Amino acid sequence: MTPTLSQRFRDYLEERRIHRNRLVTKDGHCNIEFGNVRYSNHFAYLLDLWTTILEFRWSVVLSLFTASFLFSWFIFGLIWFWIARDNGDLWWQNPPVDHNPCVISVVGLTTAFLFSFTSQMTIGYSIRVITPVCPGAIIVLVIQTLIATLVKSFWCGVVIAKMALPKKRAKTINFSKMAVICPRNDALCLQIRVANLRKSLLVGSQIYGKLLRTTVTPEGDTIIMDQISIDFMVDAGKDNLFFICPLTLYHEIDKTSPFFEMAVNTLQQQEFELVVFLDGTDEYTNFSCQVRTSYIPGEIMWGYEFLPIISHSKEGTYSVDFSEFSKVMPVTTPHCADCFNNEKAHYYDPRDGTDNPVFEASEIPNQEEQTSVNFRTVRKKS
Structure with a gap:
């Protein structure tokens, strides 16, 4: 006899009750929560950042992955905008015809962000090229390149380690x-x-x-x-x-x-x-x-x-x-x-x-x- 809708609903509630009350689920996840943990102990999660990120779900990891690159592009975009402004390169500063810019074609915040993105993701430049006029700009470019290498290496290791987690073998x-x-x-x-x-x-x-x-x-x-x-x-x-x-x-x-x-x-x-x-x-x-x-x-x-x-x-x-x-x-x-x-x-x-x-x-x-x-x-x- 086919179970009625009410019977199926009661069975569903019973399964939910059993799932909620058991410590270890059938697929091996631990059903436990930690309460009243001192705030000072939360700092330990930041000290062990690698393990903390590996424990995150893929959705959280991908969100942090995207946010880290966007944040670094934007921060260095602001730095390049400040360098261009300090040198008088911006369009609203009306630079003279014979003006030597720090970065060619960086004339506003949008172009500064595009140059930051290009510098961090590749060494091939198009119309936006750094010039030897500003030594400070060269130092910023070197710093951004090193930070970009660290960010890429870190997230590459996270993705590979998360894909190779032993719990995947347990499936x-x-x-x-x-x-x-x-x-x-x-x-x-x-x-x-x-x-x-x-x-x-x-x-x-x-x-x-x-x-x-x-x-x-x-x-x-x-x-x-x-x-x-x-x-x-x-x-x-x-x-x-x-x-x-x-x-x-x-x-x-x-x-x-x-x-x-x-x-x-x-x-x-x-x-x-x-x-x-x-x-x-x-x-x-x-x-x-x-x-x-x-x-x-x-x-x-x-x-x-x-x-x-x-x-x-x-x-x-x-x-x-x-x-x-x-x-x-x-x-x-x-x-x-x-x-x-x-x-x-x-x-x-x-x-x-x-x-x-x-x-x-x-x-x-x-x-x-x-x-x-x-x-x-x-x-x-x-």
């Missing part, structure tokens, strides 16, 4: 939209899929996670955004990943894991944010980059596993089907980590609901492009 690293919890290697694991869309490797890749949640200490202190380390690994380990094809990262839910106390019916009631980090160095540019994403309880599916997406053809080539990248399928999974070692729960079929009489299975259509199985707690009638 070609994709995480699955959903995380899943299911058995793997005789353990209950939280799994995430990640893919490198380029054939160039990330050398020395490392994967790790942080669980952010509000906790209360035994002393009664409330810690907002308390960070708990989450170890992820692949079958070959967690360091120096061979990241040439999509990998399934998994975190084993044992007694040391913060997910150990959660169950299928309590997971969605939790308030936490799982931030996943992938660090690596691009083998072509030798730039280090970090890719981030986050998962909230509504983006973790219990009792599902990722569909296989890598195949091997008869010709000996490997193929990756990215259309199945984030798709999952139901799999037999215990309803909690504590009962995973229970033999009866270990072979629990979520579609039959035979493990625990207070759980039953219900079909939920069209959830993230698949038909999935959802669990809910019910009261047995006496």
Whole structure:
């Protein structure tokens, strides 16, 4: 059934609320603001001008780029106008026929600006040419040329550095939209899929996670955004990943894991944010980059596993089907980590609901492009 306009509007508001409340967005941006920063600390941004400009958006950089050239042209235009005025070169000063100007054809503010622009952008002159009559004008021309070289070099470096920022490389690293919890290697694991869309490797890749949640200490202190380390690994380990094809990262839910106390019916009631980090160095540019994403309880599916997406053809080539990248399928999974070692729960079929009489299975259509199985707690009638 096609959703109504009001339903789509409510979904849109819900997505906005989730986006606003999470610390790290799905594309890795940090949703945080700094308030009540002392004005004296703002001077530190000017001292580190290079980093400050690189952090600006392209629109701001291009605006500053344009403004810097226009400002320098105008300032030196005023200086050339003052030199011409001091020498009596301006038209309203009625210079005599045998008058020797400092700059030929600079007779007003407009022509002074044009000469400033021409001097700063090129050494080829047309009808406006400096003469050896005014030594001060020659000194100004040398100063303007040096400043113009510095301005061009600075903005050339900014544009190249901004185009080569490591975060651009992070755009070609994709995480699955959903995380899943299911058995793997005789353990209950939280799994995430990640893919490198380029054939160039990330050398020395490392994967790790942080669980952010509000906790209360035994002393009664409330810690907002308390960070708990989450170890992820692949079958070959967690360091120096061979990241040439999509990998399934998994975190084993044992007694040391913060997910150990959660169950299928309590997971969605939790308030936490799982931030996943992938660090690596691009083998072509030798730039280090970090890719981030986050998962909230509504983006973790219990009792599902990722569909296989890598195949091997008869010709000996490997193929990756990215259309199945984030798709999952139901799999037999215990309803909690504590009962995973229970033999009866270990072979629990979520579609039959035979493990625990207070759980039953219900079909939920069209959830993230698949038909999935959802669990809910019910009261047995006496």
